[in-house]
Amino acid sequence: MNTTLKHWKEAATLILAAGRGRGFTPRAPSLFDYDVLLLKRSGKGGFMPNAYVFPGGVVDASDFSSEWLDIFRSFTNSPTFGLRSVKQHLETRPPIFATDRLKLGSPIPGEVALRICALRETFEESGVLLHYGVNDLCSSELTKWRALVNQNPSNFIRMCRELQVLPNIWALHEWGNWLTPASRYGTTRFDTAFFICCLQEIPHTLQDDKEIERFQWSTPSEILQSYQAQKLWIAPPQFYELSRLCRFPLLNDLHNFASQRATAGCEQWMPVVVSNDEHLISLLPGDKLYPVDSPRDSEAAKNTVPPSKDHQDASPLHRIVISDRYTLRVQITITPKYNHVLPVAHSAVSHDSKSQL
Numbered sequence: 106m107n108t109t110l111k112h113w114k115e116a117a118t119l120i121l122a123a124g125r126g127r128g129f130t131p132r133a134p135s136l137f138d139y140d141v142l143l144l145k146r147s148g149k150g151g152f153m154p155n156a157y158v159f160p161g162g163v164v165d166a167s168d169f170s171s172e173w174l175d176i177f178r179s180f181t182n183s184p185t186f187g188l189r190s191v192k193q194h195l196e197t198r199p200p201i202f203a204t205d206r207l208k209l210g211s212p213i214p215g216e217v218a219l220r221i222c223a224l225r226e227t228f229e230e231s232g233v234l235l236h237y238g239v240n241d242l243c244s245s246e247l248t249k250w251r252a253l254v255n256q257n258p259s260n261f262i263r264m265c266r267e268l269q270v271l272p273n274i275w276a277l278h279e280w281g282n283w284l285t286p287a288s289r290y291g292t293t294r295f296d297t298a299f300f301i302c303c304l305q306e307i308p309h310t311l312q313d314d315k316e317i318e319r320f321q322w323s324t325p326s327e328i329l330q331s332y333q334a335q336k337l338w339i340a341p342p343q344f345y346e347l348s349r350l351c352r353f354p355l356l357n358d359l360h361n362f363a364s365q366r367a368t369a370g371c372e373q374w375m376p377v378v379v380s381n382d383e384h385l386i387s388l389l390p391g392d393k394l395y396p397v398d399s400p401r402d403s404e405a406a407k408n409t410v411p412p413s414k415d416h417q418d419a420s421p422l423h424r425i426v427i428s429d430r431y432t433l434r435v436q437i438t439i440t441p442k443y444n445h446v447l448p449v450a451h452s453a454v455s456h457d458s459k460s461q462l
Contacts, residue, residue: 126305172262225258279299
C-alpha cells in the first residue's frame with residue numbers, strides 16, 4: 106500500500122464477464138453469448154452515487170500483508186507468485202504497477218496485491234468468490250465470511266487460510282489503468298488498476314445492501330443502450346471499456362484476447378477535462394491537445410479550447426466528447442498501445458436539444 110501518494114488512493118477493479126450457461130433467462134436476441142457484471146452504487150455514497158460500476162474498491166493495507174506469503178507458499182519461489190511476466194519496459198509501466206513495494210515495506214508484489222484487492226472487493230460487493238482450491242464451499246459459510254470481510258478487509262486473509270482456498274489471481278488479466286480527473290467527482294481521486302476475468306457461467310451473485318444497491322448482469326451493448334436511454338448512469342471509463350468489449354461478441358474470443366494481450370502491459374490514462382461552448386472534452390493520452398507534461402500528481406485545471414471543426418484532418422485524436430450526462434462519444438484516430446483494441450463507435454443520441462456533437 107503506497108502511503109506516499111499525495112492526491113491519489115490506489116484501487117483495483119474487475120471487469121467480470123460470464124457465459125449465460127444453462128440457467129440463463131432468455132432476453133432479447135443478442136450477438137453476445139456473455140454478460141458483464143455491473144453494480145449500482147448507493148445513493149448515499151460520497152463518490153459517484155447511483156452510478157453503475159464494475160466491482161472494485163480501494164486497496165487495503167491487508168492486501169499487501171506478509172501473511173499472504175504463507176497462503177501462497179507454493180508459489181513464492183516465483184517473483185510474482187506464478188503470474189506471467191509483463192513485457193512492457195519498467196520505465197513505461199504505470200506507477201501503480203511499477204512501484205517497488207519492497208521499498209515500501211511489503212514483500213507482496215504490486216501485481217499480486219492489486220489482484221487480491223480486486224478479488225476481495227468483488228467478494229465483498231457481489232458475493233462472488235473467485236478462488237483456487239476447494240470446489241464446493243458451503244454457502245452459509247461464505248455468507249458468514251463475507252460479513253466478516255465487509256467488517257474488516259484483513260478477514261479475507263483469515264478466510265482463505267481457514268477455508269484453504271487461494272484468491273485466483275491467475276484468472277485476472279491486466280487490462281488498463283485509469284486515474285480520476287481533477288474536479289470531476291469531488292476531492293477523492295483514484296489510481297485504479299483494471300483487470301478482466303472471463304467465466305464459463307454466471308456465478309451466484311448478491312448485493313451487499315451497504316455500498317451496493319443492486320447488481321445487474323447484461324451484455325455490453327445492453328448496458329450502453331440502457332445508458333443512452335437514461336435507464337442507468339455509467340462514468341466515462343466504463344463507457345469506454347464497455348465499448349471496447351463490443352469488439353468481442355463471443356466470450357471465448359474475449360478470453361483469448363485478454364489473456365494474450367495482458368503480457369504486453371498497459372498505459373496510464375489520466376483524463377484532462379477541457380471545455381468549449383458546446384460540450385466538455387475528456388482528453389486522453391495521444392490526443393493532439395493532451396498536455397505533454399501532465400504529471401499524475403498535478404491538479405490539472407479545466408482549460409477552454411476553441412470549438413472543434415470537422416476533425417477530418419490528420420491530427421491525432423483520443424478523447425471522449427461529453428454533450429450531456431447521458432451523451433458520450435469516443436473520438437479516436439490513434440493506434441492503441443500495448444496491443445489493445447479500439448472501442449466500437451456508438452451513435453450518440455442527445456438528450457438535450459441545445460447540445461450538439
